[in-house]
Amino acid sequence: MMNFIWFSLFMSGIIVAALTGRIHMVTEGVLTGAKDGVFISLGLISVIAFWLGMMKIAEESGLIQILSKRLRPFATWLYPSVPSDHPAMGALIANMSANILGLGNAATPLGLKAMQELQTLNGTSDVASDAMCTLLAMNTASLTLIPATMIGLRMEFHSKNPGEIIGSTILATLIATGAAIILDRFFRRTEQIRCRRRNRS
């Protein structure tokens, strides 16, 4: 997929430039693009380093554990098929907390841990379980309270108020996460209904 998109961006650019007599723009585009890529990555070091440093303190002071405790009732509602004393539940809550705090780097390993625990409940099947589908819905929608990378990038580009998008991001992410939960339940129900019909006939 990525290969195809990358190829199409280049090829359509080269073809359009050739047809409109602006072929020199391709060379220029390559040079400025490459330079921008390096500059942006290096510029991001400052802000990403700052936030990961802050998050390390949050982790060691127990802030993340406090958040986990608050999230437990919500998690048991979200994952009814997971026993509340199963290790999977702990990993699911930890993953949710990390996502909410915008700890992208920490959220992925925690999510993979949750996935492995869910697979023990699922047997050795290669079909996703209900809880796995919910976990994926939650992670692709990514409930985030502090969009650290975006704030960092906005600082890089001299925004007057880099943090002003926190409010709109929370609002948008709540809507998207709500939609993900509803869609997850909706498609599960339609699948059940379809299965039942098939069994009857």
Add this chain to the structure above:
Amino acid sequence: MSVFATISAFALPMTIAAILIAGIVHKVPLYESFTEGAKEGFTTSVSLIPHLVAMMVAVSVFRASGALQLFIQALSPLLHIIHFPAELVPLALLRPISGSGSLALVTDLFKHAGTDSFLGRVASTMQGSTDTTLYVLTVYYGSVGIRKPRYSVKVGLLSDLVSVFASIWAVSMMFGK
């Protein structure tokens, strides 16, 4: 909506203060923990370089050649009907597929429209409020050998679509158009 604007302005300093206070109360070695975490930031940023260079080059060629303009023009009648800003189309299409690729597009938008414009704010909100759906699906399911994702792909992509429109709505509500 000035309530939200105030919350947004205070959110960052207050978060930092809360983390520091929680740290000092629980006797965390603040300075050491911070530097330890920050070290990871360096490797994360450096590992982004190849992705950003690859994507920025392709996007830059696509834009400089005039192909982006043609693409947007072709789509504009449809976008006009649903009141969708044409400049956001490439970002909306790439966001679920590539995190670093869409980050490059946001950067491109910041350079051309500014961070504090309507487009800049929507792009920031879009990028922050959703994740790279296809990458997450691949990595998570791949890690435990799931081959049949059932309805997960549908749920992921549809909620991305919701997020695009929710971002436009949230930004126009809080900051105006």
